[in-house]
Structures are given as structure tokens and as C-alpha cells.
Amino acid sequence: MAIVAGIDSSTNRTRIVACDADTGAVLRQGRAPHPLPEGEDARTTEVDPQSWLHSLGDAAAGGLLESVRAIGVSAQQHGLIGLDAGGVLVRPALLWSDPRSAGAAAALLDALGGPGPWVEAIGAVPQPTYTIAKLRWLAEFEPVSAKRIAEVLLPHDWLVSQLLGSPKRRTTDRGDASGTGYWSPITGEYRQDLIKLALGHELRVPDVLGPAEPAGHTPEGLLISAGTGDNMAAALGLGLELGDAVVSIGGNGTVFAVHDRAVVDLSGAVSSYADATGRHLPMVGTLNAAQVLRSTAAMLGTDLEGLSELALQSSPGAYGMVFLPYLDGERTPRLPHAAGTLTGLRAESMGPQHLARAAVEGMLCNIADALDVLRSRGVELRRIFLLGAAGRLQAVREIAPLLFGLPVVIPPAGAHAARGAARQAAWALAGTPEPPRWELPEVTVLTPDPEHDLPVGTAVRQQYAAMRDQMHPEAAAS
Numbered sequence: 001m002a003i004v005a006g007i008d009s010s011t012n013r014t015r016i017v018a019c020d021a022d023t024g025a026v027l028r029q030g031r032a033p034h035p036l037p038e039g040e041d042a043r044t045t046e047v048d049p050q051s052w053l054h055s056l057g058d059a060a061a062g063g064l065l066e067s068v069r070a071i072g073v074s075a076q077q078h079g080l081i082g083l084d085a086g087g088v089l090v091r092p093a094l095l096w097s098d099p100r101s102a103g104a105a106a107a108l109l110d111a112l113g114g115p116g117p118w119v120e121a122i123g124a125v126p127q128p129t130y131t132i133a134k135l136r137w138l139a140e141f142e143p144v145s146a147k148r149i150a151e152v153l154l155p156h157d158w159l160v161s162q163l164l165g166s167p168k169r170r171t172t173d174r175g176d177a178s179g180t181g182y183w184s185p186i187t188g189e190y191r192q193d194l195i196k197l198a199l200g201h202e203l204r205v206p207d208v209l210g211p212a213e214p215a216g217h218t219p220e221g222l223l224i225s226a227g228t229g230d231n232m233a234a235a236l237g238l239g240l241e242l243g244d245a246v247v248s249i250g251g252n253g254t255v256f257a258v259h260d261r262a263v264v265d266l267s268g269a270v271s272s273y274a275d276a277t278g279r280h281l282p283m284v285g286t287l288n289a290a291q292v293l294r295s296t297a298a299m300l301g302t303d304l305e306g307l308s309e310l311a312l313q314s315s316p317g318a319y320g321m322v323f324l325p326y327l328d329g330e331r332t333p334r335l336p337h338a339a340g341t342l343t344g345l346r347a348e349s350m351g352p353q354h355l356a357r358a359a360v361e362g363m364l365c366n367i368a369d370a371l372d373v374l375r376s377r378g379v380e381l382r383r384i385f386l387l388g389a390a391g392r393l394q395a396v397r398e399i400a401p402l403l404f405g406l407p408v409v410i411p412p413a414g415a416h417a418a419r420g421a422a423r424q425a426a427w428a429l430a431g432t433p434e435p436p437r438w439e440l441p442e443v444t445v446l447t448p449d450p451e452h453d454l455p456v457g458t459a460v461r462q463q464y465a466a467m468r469d470q471m472h473p474e475a476a477a478s
Contacts, residue, residue, distance in 0.1 A: 006422030024438025
């Protein structure tokens with residue numbers, strides 16, 4: 001039996017799984033936190049990348065990687081590791097979550113003439129999280145460091161290069177590269193002109209490997225696959241196929257689907273990413289997701305589980321109560337200055353169970369609107385994979401199929417990105433045209449009843465849409 005391993009280096013921790021290369025069965029696994037930055041001025045949004053290696057070593061303790069023949073690496077997207085001409089780290093790595101590049105992203109948007117030119121260039125509007133926004137921020141606020149930087153790597157690129165020792169070339173993959181803001185999933189090429197626009201000079205960039213192309217071998221002979229970003233690795237670990245979409249309900253809502261081509265959406269609502277298989281992952285984001293439920297739970301004097309129990313005591317439509325969940329403004333639909341709205345208050349509806357139900361329905365209707373954005377751009381949807389902290393709530397699981405109008409897949413809890421990295425390693429080891437078929441164990445599929453559930457879900461969404469369009473006609477127009 002060949003054994004492969006997947007490493008996922010997220011913002012806070014490293015996870016490793018060792019799997020059977022043929023079946024994907026997890027044989028061993030480990031995890032370890034990333035060391036926290038030290039000092040009064042330390043920020044968790046910039047770190048010494050060596051800390052990732054320390055965490056990796058801790059996660060692999062106890063012989064976890066024994067007998068492994070190939071390793072894949074997944075890591076947080078959009079980071080920036082700047083190296084000088086000699087390959088020396090110029091400054092601590094900037095992470096995707098660093099908020100200081102928000103102004104830089106806005107400046108880049110204006111510099112190219114608005115959303116349209118950016119979408120045509122890279123398939124997306126540059127966000128503060130993107131690597132290119134961090135380059136622009138460095139050029140403005142740390143010009144000495146910016147001038148020294150000759151090469152930029154993403155977190156997974158850097159980890160792969162460290163595992164390989166002294167590789168002859170730096171590499172990345174199309175999935176992670178598509179989140180930089182200077183590699184186009186439309187053309188498959190880097191845009192040095194955009195790098196120069198942001199930083200002031202061109203950079204040495206990693207070679208973009210094909211999905212099954214190895215990055216190389218370690219000094220000990222272990223094959224290292226191309227690696228990829230965490231969302232792309234999770235899609236590979238879940239075994240997503242054309243028509244499958246992921247709804248991840250965390251602090252923000254993330255919706256992406258597997259598609260056969262790049263989506264060019266000149267409005268900027270859809271960000272077009274590449275995946276780790278040669279296909280694409282068009283993505284739509286919402287600002288309001290799990291926080292809507294947490295805030296409502298706090299107002300009702302309970303927690304998320306308590307809110308879920310209350311919501312299930314109500315009925316679809318929450319007795320006419322509608323909650324527009326734009327607590328922090330909203331990205332999809334574009335309502336940056338909106339606030340939340342609660343309507344339909346009547347004597348019979350003013351119970352905690354109905355407010356709880358309205359909060360869950362409102363959050364899910366907003367995500368359903370994001371799914372409709374993908375559909376309107378030609379993306380076929382046939383199944384929804386539900387992930388994220390709020391996705392584990394029973395009320396969310398029961399209500400989502402009604403409002404999404406599609407089968408909802410509940411995968412088992414696990415390190416999906418690490419498993420996807422391991423599957424990529426098995427693919428590179430086998431050298432086959434397609435990745436090995438790994439079945440996802442213990443999957444629950446919730447399928448709405450077309451005669452009862454779908455009409456009920458449609459009625460709830462119509463009630464929500466009527467209030468949304470009345471309160472925010474600009475959203476309806478867009």
C-alpha cells in the first residue's frame with residue numbers, strides 16, 4: 001500500500017493527514033498550532049514564515065510521515081513572502097487577513113480605471129486580501145523594503161521550496177496563483193504590468209505547474225506535488241465535480257462552484273479563481289453570515305445551539321417576520337452602507353422562536369441570493385456542500401435545502417484541505433490523467449421534497465425578496 005500525506009498550513013495551525021494513496025482512507029493525522037508572534041508590536045497578520053516549519057515539525061511528530069512516498073501542501077491564500085535577489089527574506093510574511101492594504105486595493109482599482117479593466121485582466125476586482133494589494137501597500141509605506149523585493153512567494157510556494165531544500169526553480173500552481181491579483185485564470189499568464197503598477201518594478205515569479213505535475217523531490221527522495229491554496233485543496237478533498245458548490249458559513253459567507261471556464265463578470269460580484277484540477281472556482285462572498293446568528297443569539301440571551309433550537313420551534317416564514325441581515329453593510333448585493341432590518345412584527349410573531357427563525361432564514365436567503373448570482377453568470381448548480389461553524393447547526397441544515405432548492409451535502413468533519421493536498425500528492429505519484437477517486441465517508445445528503453419543500457422554500461424567498469427590494473431598490477436594480 002502506497003501512503004501519501006497532505007499538509008495544510010492555515011492561519012493558526014498546521015494539519016497533516018497520511019492517507020492510502022488508492023482509497024484516500026486516513027491512516028494517521030496530526031495537528032499543531034502556529035507559534036504566536038512575540039513582543040508588544042507583534043501582529044498576527046505578519047509572521048516569520050519559519051514558524052510554519054516549527055508547527056509542521058510538531059504536527060508530524062511521532063512518525064506521522066513514516067513510509068510516506070509523496071506529500072502535497074495546502075496553505076492559506078493571498079499571503080506575501082518577499083525575497084531579495086539572493087533569496088533572503090526581506091521582512092516578515094504578510095497574511096491574507098492584514099487589514100492595512102484596504103486603501104491600497106482601492107487605489108489599485110482607481111489606477112486601472114474601475115472594476116471592468118481588472119475583471120478583464122485577472123477575472124476579479126482586487127480585494128484587500130490579495131497579494132497585489134499588499135505589494136501596493138509596501139510600495140507606499142515601506143518603500144525601502146519594497147525596492148529590495150525581487151521575488152514574491154505565496155505561503156504554499158514557500159513551504160514547498162523549504163521541503164525541497166534548494167530547488168532549481170520556484171513553483172506554484174494555478175489555483176493559488178489566481179488569488180494574487182497578477183496571474184490571470186482567463187489567459188493562464190502573469191501580468192507583470194500589474195505588478196509594476198502596484199510595486200513600481202517587475203518581480204521574479206514562480207513557475208505555474210500543471211495539476212498533476214510534481215514540484216520535485218526532497219533530498220530523501222519524497223515526491224512533492226504542486227500544492228495549492230486552501231479553498232482549492234478543500235474542493236479536491238471533498239471530491240467536488242462540475243455543478244457542485246460549496247457554501248461555507250463562517251465569519252463571512254463564501255460560495256464557490258466548480259465550473260468549466262473562467263467567469264468574466266464585469267460587475268465584480270464574482271471573483272474568478274482557478275482550481276487544482278484544471279477547472280475553475282468562481283466565487284461570491286457575503287459579509288454577513290455566522291455573525292448574524294451570533295448577534296441574534298446574544299440578543300435573545302442564548303448561544304448558537306440555543307438559537308438553533310428556538311428556530312426549529314417556529315415554522316417556515318417565521319409568521320411573516322423578515323430579517324434582512326445586512327448588519328455590517330453587504331458585499332453581495334452591493335450595499336456597503338446598509339444596516340440590518342427586521343419587519344413583519346405582529347403580536348402573534350413577537351416570540352423568540354420566530355426571531356430566531358427569521359435570523360436563520362434571512363442569513364440563508366442572502367446566501368441563496370449569492371448562489372443566484374453564480375447561476376446568472378452561467379454556472380450550473382446541482383448540489384451544495386455545507387461547511388463552516390454555522391453549517392453544523394441543526395436549524396441551518398434543515399432550512400438550507402428548502403431555500404437553496406437543491407440537495408445539500410453534509411460532509412464529515414475533518415481536515416478537507418489537508419486531505420485534498422494528499423489526494424494531489426497521490427495524483428502526482430500515479431501520473432494519471434485524472435486524480436484518484438477517493439470516496440468521502442459518512443456523507444449525509446438532505447434532499448428537498450419537490451412537492452412540499454420546494455414550494456415552501458420559494459414562498460419564504462419571495463417574502464424575503466419583496467422586503468429586500470422594497471428597502472433596497474438599488475440592490476434589485478443591480
